[in-house]
Amino acid sequence: MPAGPRPTGPRAARTRLPATVAVVLAAALALAGCSSGSSSSASPPSSPSAGSSSGTKQASSAPAQSGNQLQDAYQKVIADVLPSVVQITTGDSLGSGIVYDDKGDIVTNAHVVGTATTFTVTLANSTKALDASLVASYPDSDLAVIKLASPPSGLKPAAFGDSGKVELGQITLAMGSPLGLSSSVTQGIVSATGRTVSEPRGGTSPGATISNMVQTSAAINPGNSGGALVNLDSQVIGINTLAATEPEANGAAAPGIGFAIPASTITSIADQLIKQGKVTNSGRAALGITARTSFNQQFQPAGAVIVAVSPGGAAASAGLQPGDVITKIGDTQVDSLNALTTALASLTPGSKATVTYTRDGNSKTADVTLGTLETP
Structure with missing residues (x-):
């Protein structure tokens, strides 16, 4: 089962793909069927007559006309949006970006820019x-x-576009x-919304855990990172960021499973980066703690142990202390620091969230009002 996402930039085809990691899904997978029909199926069969052939021709032209309309819609979107999508090169690496304003600001993935400062x-x-x-x-949100x-x-x-209006089945263009291959376009649909995905860590990838991602069947490949996922209203609904890989196929791409950071996150973070040069409101929930993975006597991950508590933070206000081992957030099991980060994302x-933890071998709970993830 496809389970490992990989950043889709900045390397070109000659680059080895990053190692596979698990995709953590915040929304249930669903299988959707599609039915179709034509108006002629509801009509009684016509009797043989001179006019029947012309009627048949008229009915058969409807699908062609519909197909042409869809093609015209695709081409209009491409003409509207493709001029706003750019190729970004840093050294021998490349990725994509989206023109954000007429002052020359371009939004892309943090893993596309990496540690570079000129492009x-x-x-x-x-x-x-x-x-x-x-x-x-x-x-932290893989944006730059x-x-x-x-x-x-x-x-x-x-x-x-409005992230709240993104729905399953909507046609998308990546x-x-x-x-x-600059200025490339692929097509698909919105396969799911509300995905929480953990990126692999290493190379230029920050290993971010990102919530509310849009899953799409549009093909996303290395170099697509930072590019636009677009609806048929010529609106960007996400930034192409990850493609799933198949663990049992040595990390080969899993076709038709890609992920994009939603437009609401893009505009919130980009506005702050442009105006302030940093993010002061991440929009991400936090406990106000420093933690690490806790291991049991069998050396298996068994929770997230609190190393330090921020004074006045959410955890401190709820009475959590260094040494407490968090094992659950709400109904979500926590067996590692990564699991805790994913749950909070x-x-x-x-x-408000109920935190289950152990202290001195005893299981306890605390009702916590979550704070905001602080930024450096």
């Missing part, structure tokens, strides 16, 4: 390389903003530079 950007409608520099990066040194006239910012600041 070369190529617009979809030009072969001229443009210089850009880092504005700021926020690895870079800025063109000399924005050209006619730079076209993308329009971002735009970017997969394997270095699906929650929101200000919400």
Whole structure:
């Protein structure tokens, strides 16, 4: 079963894919069927007559007309949005980005920029390389903003959609530079929403745990990271970030399972990076603790042990102490620090959660009002 996501940039085809890690799903998987029909199936069979052949021709033209309309819609979206999708190159690595405003700000993945501070950007409608520099990066949400040194006239910012209106089955187009093939477009649907996904850690990947991701069947490949996932209203609904891999196939790509950071997260983080150079409101829930994975006597992961508690934070206010081992958040089992991070990623600041923990060998619970993840 496809279970391992990999960042889809910044390396081109010659790059080995990162190691497989587990995808943690915050929403249940669902199988959906699709039925179709035509108006002619509801009509009685026509008797043989001179007019019957013309009637048949008229009925058979309906699917073709519908197909042409869908094709026209695809081509309109591509014409509207593709000029806003760029290729980002740093050294011998590459990824994608989305023009965020007419001042030259471009939003992309943090794992695309890595530790670099200068970049070369190529617009979809030009072969001229443009210089850009880092504005700021926020690895916790795997987002970053870079800025063109000399924005050209006619730079076209993308329009971002409402994440709350993204629904299963909506048609999506993924735009970017997969394997270095600039201005590429693939199509699919929204396969699921509300996914919580843990990235692999290593290389340029920050190993972030990201909530509310959009799952899509549109093909996403290395180099697509930072590109646009778009609906048929020509709105960006996400940034292409991860593709699932198949653990039993030596990390080979699992076709049709990709993930995109939702538009609401993109705009919130990007606005803060542009205006302040940092993120002061992450929108991510936190306990206000420093923790590590706890192991039992069989050396198996058995929870997240609190190492330090932030004064006045959510955990401190609920009476949690260093040495307490968290084993559950609400109904979600916690057997490691990563599991705790994943559980918190699906929650929101200000919400209440029951934390189950052990202290001196005794199981206890505490009702905690979650705080906001602080940023450096």
